[in-house]
Amino acid sequence: MAVEVFDHDEKGFKRWLEEHPDGYVLNCYKTGRLHSARCKSYQSAGPRMTYTRAKACSPSERQLFQYAAQHGIETARCELC
Numbered sequence: 001m002a003v004e005v006f007d008h009d010e011k012g013f014k015r016w017l018e019e020h021p022d023g024y025v026l027n028c029y030k031t032g033r034l035h036s037a038r039c040k041s042y043q044s045a046g047p048r049m050t051y052t053r054a055k056a057c058s059p060s061e062r063q064l065f066q067y068a069a070q071h072g073i074e075t076a077r078c079e080l081c
Helices: 009-021 061-072
Strands: 004-006 024-028 029-037 054-058 074-077
Touching: 004 009, 009 054, 024 061, 029 061, 054 061, 061 074
Parallel strands: 029 074
Antiparallel strands: 004 054, 024 029, 024 054
């Protein structure tokens, strides 16, 4: 399982969400938020989600925590999902 990163790629990110409904998404910034792919925050988000912050996606929650640690991203879980 690999981590896929979407930066300025809305179509790719939305396709990934559709293809991996049981996956996980990490907002990439100094502090990151870990979401499930089904999180309500993505249902109501604007059309440019990957333009403000890149999204790292994986079917494995563990892989995203490892990715965050490797990239110096402090991570917390989303409170909505």
